[in-house]
Amino acid sequence: MTRSLRIFLPLLLLAVDTAGADTLTTPSFVIDIQENCAEGEVTCDKVSYTGTSKKTGKSIRLRGKTIHSMCADGVTPCRFLGYEFRNGSTYYRVEEGGGLLIMQGKKVLLEESGKWD
Incomplete structure (x- = not known):
């Protein structure tokens, strides 16, 4: 296996593994994420x-x-980190690694980890 393939193979497998993952399940919520952009767009x-x-x-x-x-x-x-959403003064962040953060202003309302399905 070439050196470049050894470096990029784990990244490729990560991309394949998470490409279909659009549901995050945490202890409190089931969150469905849907991207409505053209394939190949970075953002x-x-x-x-x-x-x-x-x-x-x-x-x-x-x-x-x-x-x-x-x-x-x-x-x-560069690197994908996750998603952000706003509802008035409430901020929602869903992280690539499965984290969910909900804040209102500077007050943390909820912070928990989940698993992508």
């Missing part, structure tokens, strides 16, 4: 979030975008 401003409470069964639907770290040039998006 997406047309992402929907449907979060359903396991306790009450109530759902909320939000629109948001992908979030990325920036490359060295400070302009080009």
